[in-house]
Amino acid sequence: MSGASSPSGGKKFEMMTTAPVERLVVKQAVPAVIIMLTSALYNMADTYFVSSLGTSAVAAVGVSFSLMNIIQAVGFFFGHGSGNFISRALGARKAEDAGNMAATGFFSAFIAGLVVAVSGSIFLDPLARLLGSTGTILPYARDYLRFILIAAPFMVSSLMLNNLLRYQGSAAFGMIGMVSGAVINVCLDPLFIFTLRLGVAGAALATLISQIASCVLLFAVGCARGGNVRISPRNFSPSFKKYREILRGGSPSLLRQAVASLSAVLLNHAAGAYGDAVIAAISIVNRVFLFSGAAVIGFGQGFQPVCGFNYGAKRYDRVKKAFWFCLRLSTVLLTLLAAAGFVFAPDIIAFFRKDDPQVVSVGALALRAQCFSFPLVGWILLVGFLLQTMGKGVPASVLAFSRQGLFLIPLLFILVPPLGVLGIQICTPIADFLTFLLALPLGMRALRKDLS
Numbered sequence: 001m002s003g004a005s006s007p008s009g010g011k012k013f014e015m016m017t018t019a020p021v022e023r024l025v026v027k028q029a030v031p032a033v034i035i036m037l038t039s040a041l042y043n044m045a046d047t048y049f050v051s052s053l054g055t056s057a058v059a060a061v062g063v064s065f066s067l068m069n070i071i072q073a074v075g076f077f078f079g080h081g082s083g084n085f086i087s088r089a090l091g092a093r094k095a096e097d098a099g100n101m102a103a104t105g106f107f108s109a110f111i112a113g114l115v116v117a118v119s120g121s122i123f124l125d126p127l128a129r130l131l132g133s134t135g136t137i138l139p140y141a142r143d144y145l146r147f148i149l150i151a152a153p154f155m156v157s158s159l160m161l162n163n164l165l166r167y168q169g170s171a172a173f174g175m176i177g178m179v180s181g182a183v184i185n186v187c188l189d190p191l192f193i194f195t196l197r198l199g200v201a202g203a204a205l206a207t208l209i210s211q212i213a214s215c216v217l218l219f220a221v222g223c224a225r226g227g228n229v230r231i232s233p234r235n236f237s238p239s240f241k242k243y244r245e246i247l248r249g250g251s252p253s254l255l256r257q258a259v260a261s262l263s264a265v266l267l268n269h270a271a272g273a274y275g276d277a278v279i280a281a282i283s284i285v286n287r288v289f290l291f292s293g294a295a296v297i298g299f300g301q302g303f304q305p306v307c308g309f310n311y312g313a314k315r316y317d318r319v320k321k322a323f324w325f326c327l328r329l330s331t332v333l334l335t336l337l338a339a340a341g342f343v344f345a346p347d348i349i350a351f352f353r354k355d356d357p358q359v360v361s362v363g364a365l366a367l368r369a370q371c372f373s374f375p376l377v378g379w380i381l382l383v384g385f386l387l388q389t390m391g392k393g394v395p396a397s398v399l400a401f402s403r404q405g406l407f408l409i410p411l412l413f414i415l416v417p418p419l420g421v422l423g424i425q426i427c428t429p430i431a432d433f434l435t436f437l438l439a440l441p442l443g444m445r446a447l448r449k450d451l452s
Contacts, residue, residue, distance in 0.1 A: 013090065016169050016309035021321045029302025029326075031171035035162060036294035036301070038182035040287070045182075046203045047287050049189045051352050053140075057200050058353060059276045060140030062283020064148060064204075066131045066264040071116060071152050073257030075159025078109035081250025082160070083167030084389055086229060087305050090168065091312025095229070102164055103235035104242050109160040113153030120149040132268025136276060140200045147204035154208075154215040161218040169305045170228050174218065181214030248393040252384060256400035263404035263412075270416050271424055277356055278421060281363035284352045289370060292337045296330040296378055300385045307389040316451040323386055323447065330378030338374040341367055366425040373432035380435050383443035390450065395442050402438050407431035 016024065050057045082105030089098040120127055128141040158181070162174040185206050192202025219231070264286070271278040303326045310318040341348065349363035380403070387396035408431040415423030415430075 012169060013093065013309070016306065017091070017313045017315055017318070021306065021318050022325050024306055025299070025302050025322050025325060027302075028166070028169060028171050028305055029299045031175035032166060032301040033295045033298030034175050035171070035178040036298040037291070038179050040291040040294045044287050044291055045186045045189050046207065047284065047352055049193050050200055050203050053193075053199060055280050055353065055356050055359060056136045056276050057140045058359075059279040059283060060133070060137045060144055060200055061203070062279055062286070063128070063132045063137060063141050063268055064144045065283065065286070066261045066268065067120070067127070067145060067148060068155075069257050069261035069264060071113070071148075071155050072159060073254050073261065074112050074116060075109060075156040076163065076253035076257055077250035078105045078112070078156070078246060079160040079163025079250070080253040080388065081105065081246030081248070083163045083304075084249030084308060084391065085245045086164065087167040087169075087308025087389070088312040088391070090229075091309040098229050099232075100235050100237050101242060101245070102229045103231050103233065104238055105164065105246060106157065106160055106231050107233070107236045108238065108243075108246075110153050110157045113156030116156070117149045117152040120145070120152070124149075130265065132265055132272055132279065134272050134276060134279075137279070143199065143201035144204045147201060147208045151204075151208040151211045154211040158211060158214040158218055161215070165218070165228060166301055167305050167308060168228050169309070171302065171305075173228065177214045177218035180217050181210040184213050185210035248391060249388065251393055252388045252396035252400035255397050255405070256384075256403075259401055259404040259409075263408045266409060266412055267424065270412055271421075274421050274424075275358075277358040278362055278424070280353060280356070281349065281359045281361075282366060282424065284349055284359070284363050285366045285370065287352075288341070288348055288367060289374070292341065292374070293334075293377060293381075296334060296381060299326050299330055300381050302326075303382065304385050304389045307386060311390055319386075320447055320451050323382060327378055327382055330382065331375055334378050335375045338371040341374070342371040345371075362421060362425070365422075366428075369426050370429045370432075373429040373436075376432055376436040379443065380432070380439045383439045383446070386446055387442065390446070392446065392450070395446075399435075399439055399442055403431055403435040406438075407434045 046061050047058060050061050082101050085101050086098040089095070089101070124142060124145060125138070128138055128145055131141070133141040158177065162178055165171065165174040188206035188209060189203055192198045192206050196202060198205060267282060268279055271282050303322050306322045307319050310316070310322075345364040345367040346360055348367060349360045353359040380399070384396060384399050387399065408427060411427040411431055412423070415427050417423070419426075
């Protein structure tokens with residue numbers, strides 16, 4: 001790539017390193033927020049439409065979410081690992097290095113998705129039981145997982161491409177592919193589930209088709225326009241050095257998602273001892289918070305390309321200014337959402353499963369408990385994004401691992417035996433408080449020392 005035509009030169013570089021930070025973050029964040037909301041909508045839609053099929057069917061979708069976390073972990077690993085490197089390379093005006101990394105990351109991601117699909121399909125029933133399926137949930141989980149596994153290579157590739165575009169400051173192109181896929185999923189869900197009477201399998205089939213559509217659109221539209229890095233097979237050049245960079249930039253995301261999947265599996269097994277209704281209730285609460293936090297994650301993702309470009313260009317003042325701007329907005333938003341969630345908790349849970357009083361009762365208390373720690377999540381997420389984008393792999397990985405690995409999983413073993421369902425309901429907010437206490441010194445050190 002020549003400097004004249006590359007995304008590292010000209011308008012994009014100047015925009016990312018000189019435009020007013022607040023306006024720049026908002027410009028990058030709006031598409032990212034929409035992408036995160038539509039991504040959360042995938043799972044919300046499946047849960048909502050499947051809820052009419054019964055409590056065990058809802059629980060099956062919740063159990064399968066652990067596998068989707070694993071698939072997302074692989075996509076985020078390659079997307080964040082490649083994207084972090086690419087944004088710093090573009091900030092340092094090294095366009096050729098960025099192009100080689102983009103191709104290596106994309107094709108590696110697709111291959112990794114194939115490995116997940118094949119291995120999961122071979123061991124489908126053991127996988128469903130491992131994820132937390134009870135005897136009554138297993139038939140529904142089997143039907144749902146079968147199509148989700150087929151979708152794995154496309155889901156991994158879509159996530160990788162979306163993050164690749166976002167780190168280049170082209171989140172709007174990623175929005176086109178992700179939103180289109182979500183719209184397709186929402187339209188196909190009722191058609192397949194009710195009209196064609198495919199049940200739970202219909203929800204998964206809708207997800208499969210929507211993921212293929214997203215992947216094709218992201219590649220065709222995003223990676224061929226807007227001055228973005230082009231992905232070409234001839235630039236696929238796997239090497240130890242490139243995978244080391246992907247590991248450094250992507251390991252926090254991989255750890256975060258992988259441990260989230262493990263904690264979800266353990267949570268399903270713990271809840272399963274008290275019946276399908278408890279699994280369904282916890283699954284609904286997780287979906288609600290995933291959707292509620294999507295806007296804040298989107299703002300954090302809007303912060304990342306600004307951080308990467310300016311960190312690469314050694315404009316540390318702009319990095320700090322962007323961080324504090326995002327933190328103020330996210331804290332206000334999360335506080336408002338927490339207040340609304342606390343007040344309307346029973347109504348929110350009933351929206352998904354009003355015919356099962358136990359699901360509503362268990363879910364409402366879990367939702368209210370988690371609202372107490374929700375305002376702290378902004379600091380936790382933004383510090384993680386900051387460390388990861390700066391290439392601080394070790395502290396970023398420690399923070400990514402801490403919420404589920406250091407705190408949530410041990411709390412399940414400590415609180416559930418003596419407290420039962422109450423222990424399941426309160427372990428997540430306690431883990432959030434403990435993670436905040438860990439993130440506080442990590443963030444202050446990065447802002448005062450590494451960006452001075």
